[in-house]
Amino acid sequence: MKQLKVGIFGFGTVGSGTIEILMTNSEIIEKQAGCPITIKKICVKNMGKKRSFDIDKSMLTDKTSDIIEDPEIDIVVEVMGGIEEARSIIESSFRKGKHVVSANKDLISLYGKELSDLAKENNCHFFYDAAVAGGIPILRSLQFALSGNKINKIGGIINGSTNYILTRMEVEKLSLEEIVEDAKALGFLEEDPSADLEGLDAARKCAILASIGFHSLVTSNQVYVSGINKITLEDIEYADSLGYKIKLLAVAENLDEGIVVRVHPALIEKEHPLASVLYEFNAVYVVGDKVGQTMFYGKGAGALPTGSSVVNDIISVSKNILFENKPELAYDFYENKEVLSLKNLSFSYYMRLLFEHDNNSVSNIIKSLEFYNIPIYSINQWQKEIDGKQYDEFVIITNSCRELNLERAVEEIDMLPNVSLPTRVIRIERGL
Numbered sequence: 331m332k333q334l335k336v337g338i339f340g341f342g343t344v345g346s347g348t349i350e351i352l353m354t355n356s357e358i359i360e361k362q363a364g365c366p367i368t369i370k371k372i373c374v375k376n377m378g379k380k381r382s383f384d385i386d387k388s389m390l391t392d393k394t395s396d397i398i399e400d401p402e403i404d405i406v407v408e409v410m411g412g413i414e415e416a417r418s419i420i421e422s423s424f425r426k427g428k429h430v431v432s433a434n435k436d437l438i439s440l441y442g443k444e445l446s447d448l449a450k451e452n453n454c455h456f457f458y459d460a461a462v463a464g465g466i467p468i469l470r471s472l473q474f475a476l477s478g479n480k481i482n483k484i485g486g487i488i489n490g491s492t493n494y495i496l497t498r499m500e501v502e503k504l505s506l507e508e509i510v511e512d513a514k515a516l517g518f519l520e521e522d523p524s525a526d527l528e529g530l531d532a533a534r535k536c537a538i539l540a541s542i543g544f545h546s547l548v549t550s551n552q553v554y555v556s557g558i559n560k561i562t563l564e565d566i567e568y569a570d571s572l573g574y575k576i577k578l579l580a581v582a583e584n585l586d587e588g589i590v591v592r593v594h595p596a597l598i599e600k601e602h603p604l605a606s607v608l609y610e611f612n613a614v615y616v617v618g619d620k621v622g623q624t625m626f627y628g629k630g631a632g633a634l635p636t637g638s639s640v641v642n643d644i645i646s647v648s649k650n651i652l653f654e655n656k657p658e659l660a661y662d663f664y665e666n667k668e669v670l671s672l673k674n675l676s677f678s679y680y681m682r683l684l685f686e687h688d689n690n691s692v693s694n695i696i697k698s699l700e701f702y703n704i705p706i707y708s709i710n711q712w713q714k715e716i717d718g719k720q721y722d723e724f725v726i727i728t729n730s731c732r733e734l735n736l737e738r739a740v741e742e743i744d745m746l747p748n749v750s751l752p753t754r755v756i757r758i759e760r761g762l
Contacts, residue, residue, distance in 0.1 A: 336644065364649060374390055376392075409640065464630040466629075484617075493612070505562065529594065554672050576756065581761075584667075597757070611627065614626045
């Protein structure tokens with residue numbers, strides 16, 4: 331019986347999960363793949379680092395050539411992260427005729443098409459389902475299970491770290507700053523949490539989802555991005571009192587005139603299924619022209635959920651090798667649509683404003699909104715005392731209006747003489 335050998339780059343969170351599954355579930359994997367799959371080499375940066383579980387030290391190397399140049403290694407697994415070095419390793423692997431499995435969303439969101447083309451040129455398989463939503467098989471579903479549909483919309487919660495933070499803010503009444511350090515200690519955030527908090531991680535995943543789902547190239551630098559780093563406990567509580575929850579959403583829309591890709595905090599109604607997605611869980615909605623609305627739910631991060639997705643790709647590659655199947659072109663584009671700016675799109679909005687007490691505040695706000703054709707759905711006002719001063723706080727919900735008009739109205743409102751803080755604006759998502 332043929333035996334396939336794997337070389338792995340990276341022994342961090344995802345790498346350790348992948349290695350653990352390959353070793354502990356080897357019998358199940360062999361039955362699924364149709365042959366034994368064994369790890370021959372694991373390339374790491376620090377040979378002396380203590381690992382999460384014991385492993386034969388002879389399997390470790392710090393030389394990339396020990397994997398890329400080894401003719402016995404059939405499949406390269408890249409779970410090291412980063413862009414340039416990982417790109418070089420994957421390209422070299424393809425040129426050596428090795429198949430590749432990756433979980434690298436940063437790399438694929440920028441160079442997925444080029445790598446997919448190179449894989450096909452060299453008759454190699456390239457799979458990366460683990461790059462988006464951890465253990466949820468969303469990319470494979472878009473490529474195969476829903477391939478008879480025109481996908482019109484993809485959206486949901488695809489960053490478990492920020493969802494964990496927003497859930498704890500809501501449940502425990504804690505500020506974002508109070509939760510961040512705890513989230514780092516628990517492994518939900520990196521030491522530098524900016525990629526999660528600023529929405530960049532979700533934007534990379536959103537670009538991959540749009541590219542695969544819409545068959546038109548979208549790169550991460552084309553995604554509109556706004557993170558949760560300015561969301562306060564007050565916003566969470568005000569939203570709750572108005573019947574909403576705040577979530578960081580990623581939304582990709584396939585419109586006749588072009589593609590919209592956006593990542594930002596949004597208010598969603600409490601009755602919406604996404605409102606009940608808590609802590610590190612992810613949920614992705616896919617809307618197809620024939621299937622209608624479907625939802626995929628599960629853990630979006632972590633060693634074993636993401637490692638499970640990597641191993642599933644390894645099994646898929648193995649089956650393709652055994653049956654001598656031709657490579658699938660994951661980035662298979664037959665559309666060339668423009669990526670649209672949000673400025674001419676329309677949304678409803680939550681606005682929170684703080685003014686030093688002034689009897690003219692309400693009328694000045696309404697005048698600005700009316701001038702820019704911003705229809706008001708509701709307006710709530712509270713009086714607050716801060717450091718002995720009286721303030722008026724307003725929470726306004728608008729009806730649908732153009733993004734550009736709202737930006738101009740906010741600029742004008744923030745220039746009023748008694749405004750105390752820049753207006754906080756959060757979109758309300760009604761289309762998922």
